[in-house]
Amino acid sequence: MTAEPMEPSAPATSAGRDGAEVLLSVSNLKTYYPIFGGMLRRKLGDVKAVDDVSFEVYRGEVFGLVGESGCGKSTLGKTLIRLQPETAGSAALAGEDIFSKRGADLKRFRRRMQIIFQDPVGSLNPRMPISDIIGEGLVAQASKDNGWGDRKVRDKRVADYLEAVGLRRDYTRRYPHEFSGGQRQRIGIARALALDPEFIVCDEPVSALDVSIQSQILNLLLDLRREFNLTYLFIAHNLSVVQYIADRVGVMYLGSLVELADVDELYSRPRHPYTIALLSAVPDADPRVRKKRIVLQGDVPSPAAPPSGCRFHTRCWLRERLDADSAERCTTEIPVFRDTGAGHRVACHWVEEVPEDIVAQAVARDAEDLLRPVEKALHDREAAASGAAPPAARPAMDIGAVPASPLAPTPPEHPQDVGQVGGDPLVPPTRTGLEHMETPGETADMPTVEQPAPERPPF
Amino acid sequence: MTAPAPATAADDPVASEALLDVRDLRTYFKVMDGVVRAVDGVSFSVAPGETLGIVGESGCGKSVTALSIMRLHDTPPTWTPTDANAERIPEDVRTLLGDAPPSRVMFEGRDLLALSEDEMRQVRGNDIAMIFQEPMTSLNPVFTVGEQITEAVMLHTKASKKDALDKAVDSLRAVGINNPERRVKQYPHEMSGGMRQRVMIAMALSCDPKLLIADEPTTALDVTIQAQILELIREIQDRTGAALMLITHDLGVVAETVHDVVVMYAGRVVETGTVDDVLLTPKHPYTEGLLTSIPSRGMRGQRLNVIKGTVPNPFNMPTGCNFAPRCPYVFGPCTDHDPRIEDADPADVACWQYTPAPGSAIPPRAHLRRSSEVSA
Numbered sequence: 001m002t003a004e005p006m007e008p009s010a011p012a013t014s015a016g017r018d019g020a021e022v023l024l025s026v027s028n029l030k031t032y033y034p035i036f037g038g039m040l041r042r043k044l045g046d047v048k049a050v051d052d053v054s055f056e057v058y059r060g061e062v063f064g065l066v067g068e069s070g071c072g073k074s075t076l077g078k079t080l081i082r083l084q085p086e087t088a089g090s091a092a093l094a095g096e097d098i099f100s101k102r103g104a105d106l107k108r109f110r111r112r113m114q115i116i117f118q119d120p121v122g123s124l125n126p127r128m129p130i131s132d133i134i135g136e137g138l139v140a141q142a143s144k145d146n147g148w149g150d151r152k153v154r155d156k157r158v159a160d161y162l163e164a165v166g167l168r169r170d171y172t173r174r175y176p177h178e179f180s181g182g183q184r185q186r187i188g189i190a191r192a193l194a195l196d197p198e199f200i201v202c203d204e205p206v207s208a209l210d211v212s213i214q215s216q217i218l219n220l221l222l223d224l225r226r227e228f229n230l231t232y233l234f235i236a237h238n239l240s241v242v243q244y245i246a247d248r249v250g251v252m253y254l255g256s257l258v259e260l261a262d263v264d265e266l267y268s269r270p271r272h273p274y275t276i277a278l279l280s281a282v283p284d285a286d287p288r289v290r291k292k293r294i295v296l297q298g299d300v301p302s303p304a305a306p307p308s309g310c311r312f313h314t315r316c317w318l319r320e321r322l323d324a325d326s327a328e329r330c331t332t333e334i335p336v337f338r339d340t341g342a343g344h345r346v347a348c349h350w351v352e353e354v355p356e357d358i359v360a361q362a363v364a365r366d367a368e369d370l371l372r373p374v375e376k377a378l379h380d381r382e383a384a385a386s387g388a389a390p391p392a393a394r395p396a397m398d399i400g401a402v403p404a405s406p407l408a409p410t411p412p413e414h415p416q417d418v419g420q421v422g423g424d425p426l427v428p429p430t431r432t433g434l435e436h437m438e439t440p441g442e443t444a445d446m447p448t449v450e451q452p453a454p455e456r457p458p459f
Numbered sequence: 460m461t462a463p464a465p466a467t468a469a470d471d472p473v474a475s476e477a478l479l480d481v482r483d484l485r486t487y488f489k490v491m492d493g494v495v496r497a498v499d500g501v502s503f504s505v506a507p508g509e510t511l512g513i514v515g516e517s518g519c520g521k522s523v524t525a526l527s528i529m530r531l532h533d534t535p536p537t538w539t540p541t542d543a544n545a546e547r548i549p550e551d552v553r554t555l556l557g558d559a560p561p562s563r564v565m566f567e568g569r570d571l572l573a574l575s576e577d578e579m580r581q582v583r584g585n586d587i588a589m590i591f592q593e594p595m596t597s598l599n600p601v602f603t604v605g606e607q608i609t610e611a612v613m614l615h616t617k618a619s620k621k622d623a624l625d626k627a628v629d630s631l632r633a634v635g636i637n638n639p640e641r642r643v644k645q646y647p648h649e650m651s652g653g654m655r656q657r658v659m660i661a662m663a664l665s666c667d668p669k670l671l672i673a674d675e676p677t678t679a680l681d682v683t684i685q686a687q688i689l690e691l692i693r694e695i696q697d698r699t700g701a702a703l704m705l706i707t708h709d710l711g712v713v714a715e716t717v718h719d720v721v722v723m724y725a726g727r728v729v730e731t732g733t734v735d736d737v738l739l740t741p742k743h744p745y746t747e748g749l750l751t752s753i754p755s756r757g758m759r760g761q762r763l764n765v766i767k768g769t770v771p772n773p774f775n776m777p778t779g780c781n782f783a784p785r786c787p788y789v790f791g792p793c794t795d796h797d798p799r800i801e802d803a804d805p806a807d808v809a810c811w812q813y814t815p816a817p818g819s820a821i822p823p824r825a826h827l828r829r830s831s832e833v834s835a
Contacts (some may be wrong), residue, residue, distance in 0.1 A: 068681040180769055210516040210708070215752035215763035222762075237681065240711075244754030244763070267756070281686035283711030285753055287735050295690055296683045299651045367756075373739050374750050375757055378764065 023059040023231050024080070024199060028052050029089035031072075031079045035304060047304045049075040051255035052089070054337065057199075059094075062225065062232045064246030064263065066239055066278075070300060072255040073235045077201040080233070081113040082106065093199060111141050114192035118204035120184035124176040131172035134158045134191045141195055161190040164227070165220060182213035189220065193228065202234045206241060218245055239282045243267050251275045254311040255303055257337060261344040268365055271346040271354060273318040280362035286372050292361035310335050310349065318350060326350065477504035478702050479528070479587075479670055480565040486520075486527045487552050489536045494552050495773040497523040499726040500559065502800075505670065510696065510703040512717035512734070514710065516749075518770055520726040521706045525672050528564050529589055530571065530579050541572045566670070585615045588663035590656075592675035598647040598655060604631075605643030608662050615666045630661040634691055653684035657691070664695060671696075674706045689716055710753060714738055722746050725771055725781040728800055730808045742808040744786045780811065792816060 030053075032046035049072040057063040065073045078084040080091055082098065091098045093112060101109045117123035124133055135154045142149035148157070159169040165186040176184055185205060192200050202221065206214040222245065224230060236242050242249055243263060250260040251272065259272040270276045277294040284291065296315045301307055307314045313330040322330075329349055337347040348354075360366070486498040498520045505511045513521045526532055527539055538544070538552050541561050548556070564571040571582060583589075591597040599607060608627035612618055618626060624643065631639035634657040647655055656676065663671060673692065677685040689712065696703055705717055713720060713734060720737040722730040722745065730743040741747045751764035768785040771777055777784050783793040792798075792811045800809040 068683060182769075211710075211749060212516065212752045212766040213769075215754070216765045218754065219762050219765065239682065240754050240756075243756065244759055263759075278683060281682045283685075283689075283709065283715045285710040285714050285738060285750065285755060287714040287738050289714075293686055293690070295686050299653060299684070300681075372750065372755065372757065374741055374747055375755070378747075378751050 020058040020061075022056045024057040024091065024093055024233070026056065026080065026091045027054045027089060029054070029076070029079065029091060030087040031075050031084060032087040045304055046087075048072075048255045048306060049303060050079060051303075051306070053252075053255075053257050055250055055257060055260055057231060057233060058248075059198075059231055060225075060229060061247040062234050062245050064242035064249040065233060065235045065252060066237065066242050066249060067252035068237060068278075068300060070303065071252040072303070073252050074203050076252070077115065077203050077233055077235050081115055081199075081201055082110065083115070107140070111137075111195045112197050113199045113201070114195055114197040115201040115203060116185075116188050116192050116205045119208055120181050120188055121176070121208075123188055124184055126176050129173050129175055130162070130187055131155060131158050133176070133187065134161060134172075134194050137191060137195050157194060158190075161194045162187075164193065164224070165190045180213075181209055182216055185209065185213075185217055186220065189217075189224070193224065196228075197230070199231045199233070202232050202236075204236055205234075207236065207238060214241070221245065239279065251278065254300060254306050256311060256347065257345075258312065258347045259345065260337075262342075265342070265344055268363060269344075270359060270363065271340060271344065271351050272312075272348050273316050273354065274312050276354070276359055276362050277317060284364065284367075286367070289364045289367045291364045292358070294358070294362055307331075309333055310347070318348075318354060321355075322350060322353065326353075476506065477565070478507045478509075478567065479704070480504040480563075481524075481528065482563040482565070483560050484524065484527055484562045484564065485540055485556065485559060486523050486532065486562075487538045487555065489538065489549055489552055493774045494555055496555065496726050496776065497773070498527060501723070501726070501728050503721045503728065503731065505702050505704055507669070508696070508700050508702055509719065510705060510717040512713040512720045513704065513706045513723060514708065514713055514720060514749075515723035516708055516770065518773070519723045521723050522674050524723070525589065525674050525704070525706055527562075528571065528672065529583055529587060539572060541570075543573065581615070584611055584663075584668070585666050586668055587670045587672060588666065588668035590659050590663050590671065590673040590676045592678050595647075595652070595655065595679070597659060600647055603644055603646055604650075604658050608643070608658075608665055611662055612665050626665060627661070630665045631658070633664065633695070634658075634661045635687075636661070652680055653687060656680060656684075656688055660688070660691065660695070664699070667699060668701055670702045670704065672704045672706070675708070676705070677712060678707070678709070685712075692716070710738065710750065722749075725773075725776065727781060727809060729782065729810070731800075732807050742813060743782075743810050744788050745782050748785075748787075780809075788812065 029050055030048070031050040032048050034046055035044045036042065037044045051072075053076060055063075065076065067073045075084060079086050080098065082101070086099055093109075096109070098109070098113075128136075131154075135158050138148040138154050138157060142154075147153045155172060158172050162171055163169050167183060167186055167190070171179075176187070179187065185208075189205075205221070206217050209217060218241065221232070225232060234242065234246055246263050248261065249263050249266045250257050251266070251274065252258065253274050259266065259270065259275045261269075261271075266275065267279065270279055277296050280291050280294045281296075282291075294317055296317070298315055301311070301314055309329070309331040310316070310333075313319055313327075316330065319327050319330050326349075333349065335347045335349045337345050339345050340351055481504065482502050484498055484501045485496070488495040488497055501520070501524055503511065503513075513524065515521045523532075532539075534544075535549070538548050539562050540548060540556055540559065541563075545561075562572060566582065566586065571579065574582065598604070602610075605624060605627050608630060609620065609623035612623040612626050613620065616623075627643050628639045631642055636642050636654065636657055642650075647658070650658065656679075660676075671692075676692070677688050680688060692703065693716070695701070703717075705713070707713060717734055720730075720732060720734050721728050722737065722743065724745050730737060730741065730746050737746060738750065741750055745766070748764060748766040752766060754763060766785055767787075771781060771784065777794075779792070779794040779796055780786070780798050783789050786793065790811070796811070798809045798811045798814050800806055802815075803809065803813045804815060
């Protein structure tokens with residue numbers, strides 16, 4: 001504890017890159033969970049879930065926050081939108097202090113910051129129809145100006161936002177169990193959007209979904225960002241998803257940010273030994289990509305008793321390459337989260353010692369921007385199709401429809417009618433593949449559901 | 460069809476050299492609402508020492524396949540047609556089965572489905588061991604880790620309790636657990652997720668199985684711990700020469716770990732091949748859709764592909780190809796006729812684009828698709 005570990009919050013406003021406006025600035029934020037124990041239930045210590053975190057999010061960007069389970073990324077997100085009380089530090093949304101708000105002031109303020117949760121099943125009340133789930137926030141935020149207190153106004157708004165996330169307007173009277181996992185996640189997104197927020201915390205929004213549904217939701221989130229001028233704090237443990245969606249990425253380890261950079265910079269030139277190991281551990285679906293994996297030893301230490309000095313020193317592979325004196329510094333001195341150039345911030349004493357060849361192999365840098373042949377083929381078809389096929393020929397998309405009742409006497413009709421797409425049976429329809437269904441407002445027909453149907457076989 | 464199992468194995472050169480050869484495996488669940496065809500005619504084989512990956516999304520039948528091989532389902536309500544149980548199969552299940560051949564799971568020349576329950580118990584753990592996804596729920600919380608491993612060892616060998624405990628300590632050490640003498644006395648809740656998965660693997664390895672079935676072994680783990688476990692599985696395979704059947708939905712794990720891949724969709728095998736062929740130049744539209752919907756380094760800034768619709772209702776499968784309602788390439792025969800993987804040319808994909816129509820020798824679209832694959 002010899003040095004002040006974090007930079008003061010000053011750069012947040014002064015260093016606004018390319019004139020971008022800082023929407024959210026966080027400085028020296030701490031969130032501790034007290035541990036009570038013993039006979040008298042006295043406080044024994046703290047779980048330092050978020051410990052001295054500073055960063056800023058620019059308006060309109062997707063800020064990715066990655067880290068392993070228990071690193072404090074969800075706690076950070078919840079603290080920022082006042083779902084979890086902070087212990088120390090400050091945060092401001094568009095210049096307004098978040099933590100000092102109280103009472104009616106806070107209530108009005110909450111409208112501007114919303115959250116999308118991970119679990120699409122657990123985060124929707126099973127006993128409420130969709131109109132109430134999405135409308136609950138509207139009721140709470142109702143005022144003379146917006147007229148949300150009026151049921152009719154509210155119902156219209158709920159339907160509008162259902163449509164915006166690619167669901168049908170008339171789903172408002174249905175209950176969560178009537179929807180598939182992907183559809184439920186859309187409802188969660190509509191609930192957040194309906195209040196017209198500026199800033200949305202997406203807390204692992206796709207990790208409970210299968211890959212094909214995951215891609216629908218990622219496309220949707222990117223569309224909505226454009227349409228509603230949103231800024232996301234995108235929390236995820238899946239590094240490939242974050243690489244795809246984020247503009248800038250922060251990496252957390254044991255409650256602290258260890259690295260922060262633009263997404264391309266971070267994924268191709270990571271500087272912190274933890275980030276390098278993390279990226280090397282992500283399996284790539286392209287069998288040609290051969291990463292040299294750095295396997296970290298042991299497990300993440302307990303955040304109730306984090307290691308002294310640099311928190312990563314107990315598992316650090318770089319430290320093993322240092323001489324004894326240098327390695328000593330890791331255990332005694334908390335590294336400063338410093339800018340190494342172009343806004344790339346790293347909390348490591350020995351950034352300059354990171355061997356470049358190890359980094360290049362760990363992230364398979366020579367394979368960068370490698371398109372798999374299957375992706376390339378899709379691109380080619382996309383290019384070929386964009387010139388030829390009129391937009392009307394696009395197959396209508398069915399958005400994760402719930403299978404029809406198991407006891408339905410007739411097979412479910414699948415909305416996209418294959419016949420209308422290609423005329424000649426031997427010439428399959430042109431596939432564009434990369435543009436899709438989820439144009440908000442373009443809703444697909446779905447089979448009517450009379451009764452709940454399992455989204456997986458019941459075993 | 461009624462020939463004794465060993466003869467079948469000897470006739471078929473593939474089957475005889477395989478360690479595990481699954482033929483026409485069908486597993487149907489008879490439940491209140493009807494019959495679910497969870498696994499519907501799955502065939503594949505695993506050679507000794509080989510690594511096979513089974514991929515697919517949730518509900519495609521990959522775990523049921525593993526459990527059927529191990530015979531861990533209760534009958535009823537689960538039915539796998541064999542030569543012996545033809546009479547006992549309920550009427551509605553039999554209707555759905557039609558004239559399907561009986562399922563066979565040949566392991567070293569023996570049909571596991573024909574073994575008695577006692578014989579099967581000797582196979583489980585001894586010859587084939589299984590690692591489950593949930594390291595939290597697969598271990599018994601009220602017994603120490605040591606007790607759980609020694610139980611398996613004592614069941615399968617004639618070791619004394621003391622020898623079994625020594626063996627448990629050895630196997631914990633072999634999976635990289637520090638201080639195993641102390642760890643054997645601990646309960647599962649005293650360990651982290653990665654450590655529990657190591658214990659599961661130690662338990663599976665304690666009897667030196669010839670085949671290891673790992674059902675989503677790293678899904679519940681963080682990526683750095685996943686790297687540790689995958690490294691461990693690889694190292695164990697090198698050391699013991701055991702074959703591995705890896706079930707996963709993670710195509711990255713598949714790309715890094717296995718030689719051959721089986722892609723499943725709605726209870727069927729839709730495509731098989733080497734990992735390079737399947738992941739780089741997939742043939743089946745489902746495989747292609749799956750691969751293009753994962754965010755990859757090359758896809759940034761572009762829309763991800765989406766497989767429209769959802770997995771069909773298990774009670775009400777579409778007629779024709781199971782994937783037809785979601786397939787962007789659907790044409791002539793797809794909606795009426797079911798493509799069979801063994802009819803395709805070559806027989807590694809269940810899709811009409813690669814299957815000659817009756818009376819024709821050339822698969823309709825094979826030549827068209829090939830051209831786009833050359834770009835690799």
